[in-house]
Amino acid sequence: MANDTGIPELTSEDIAVLLEALRAAGRPMTTQELVEVLRAAANR
């Protein structure tokens, strides 16, 4: 789902995926790494 500016809106499941990825990483992650996490989760 996207808003008028062409920026996607994250769902609660997307946010849960990001939180889980950060917990599993055990270290700080960059925004770009989180982008890749979302893309990978969507492909699954």
Added chain:
Amino acid sequence: MVAEQTRPDITYQGTDAQQALAERTFQVIRLQGMFASEYAPIRVKLDALAGFLEASESDILEAVRANAQVFTVVEEEDTTWVVSSRHGTPPLDVVPDTRHSFAERFMTPVPAPERPLRTERPEPELVVNTEIGDAIDDAERESARVDRELGVEDGADAGAGLTVELISEAPETVEPEAVAEPAVEEEIVEEPEAAPVEPAVATGPTDFSQYSDEAIATAIENTLRSDPRFANFGHLWMPEERVERLSRGNLRSLADYINEQEQPLTDDVLVQDVLGVRRSSSEFETMRFSMNYRLSSERNFEFLGTRDQPFWGTTDLQPIGTTRRKASDIGTDYRYLVDEVPAGSVKPRSVKSVEHTLTFYEFTYGLLPLDARMQALLPAPMMPDQRSAVLMVEIPQFDNSVYLVEVRYPTHNRGGFILGLDDFYEEKLVPGAMLSIEATDNDGQYRIEYLEDEEKQDRFLELDDRRSPKYVFRPLSYDTAVAEEWLVTEDRFPRFAQEKPLSEKQRRRIEEVIEATFLRIGEQDGKNWIAAFDDLLVAVNIERPASETYLRSAIENMPSVTDDGSGILTYDPTA
């Protein structure tokens, strides 16, 4: 050590002869066991006793048996033993007590008590009155309705653990059971089959195939920055619950260390030197993030870094750069840059290098303007309310010097600039020197280069502000390439000698500076003053900074100044 031998006080039984014989028998037994312990059994053969006491065995046996409280008779095959102890009591049967032995406890261990690993806390009970209970019911029904519409499957748990106890003054009007039983559970549990839920758009993973990385990154930043479960510093993220906490002692040590070093320090240095976490440690990245994240909300600390090189300073730290003019006044001098370079009009870090020629003003205060070209070279502020950033500037041609300079970002009424190069300018350059400022891969590190030339000498203008501020010409030698049109020498502007700087009030108004400059450098033609635009631009930049655009714009709005189209300007003081 035994200091005194005592004989037990024994009362013997039997006839007088038996008592006397028993006493003598006991003395013999004590003699036999003189080194025995008080209660150890002492055995003497009956026939030996009879021989020693010169009495018959039968007499001795009768005397011993008459005093059973002292003696015991033990028969072993064909030998009869009379047994007693030094204490005068028959020996006890010595049976080892194994009821509580160590071995016994190993063989029959007591089973471990059955205890739950974690005690569940009781669900808190919320006591509300009927009015609030009704409101809660309404909210739960509304929440359940929204959950069903959004397809939240676990909505049946809503309201679990909530017990409503009626304390209304008129309880008979309401069935307590009806209120205590959350209506949500009934609706959610009983009705899913009747009303199948369509998969909601707001849940489930989003299909990101149509979006660029930048768009997704923006969505992540917009969403997670307002979510308290996520901790963010710059472009890095962690779950908030995993971020290490800093004690008050940690914060004090960090501030003290920065103040002792008298300069901002990078997060690398602080984590290693103050928090004691080595760079090779697996905890280093987490600790560095934690420190940056925690310090960003501390009022005594100021973030002065960039994405690649986070510097931290304190509010007690002396500012970097010149002390000859306050930074706020310099920002006001560059006010025109706010209009010339509107916020967001330049993409930061979009160019690799910038060529720049030093003006007199920049040379005097050791700075560079944060104009459009420089903003395209440098990074934008990393934090939303960041006022300044410290950069490392390497000057390989100048003894490989490395300077810490401070970028003052523009505000709504002050222009931006870079401070901290005064030592380098003074020792190596002259006003008019040409510099090249180059970016490196690290957005906090830059390199300054200049063209070397044969050594020359000239008399250059200087601001002598030791006592009564005035302009003076002094000889200077230099061996760097210069832009001749920007030199401020005595031959070019001799009337600046002994001139006093304009007042702050005059400097603030560019028109007044232009008028004063015509009188300092122009040629008088009757009542008018004539000067070339190029000369005026250089000389105005002695008093205050002004770009070519800004100066032309100012002159166009001055009725007293006319331009003949060839770059020669005429100033009529009477106009």
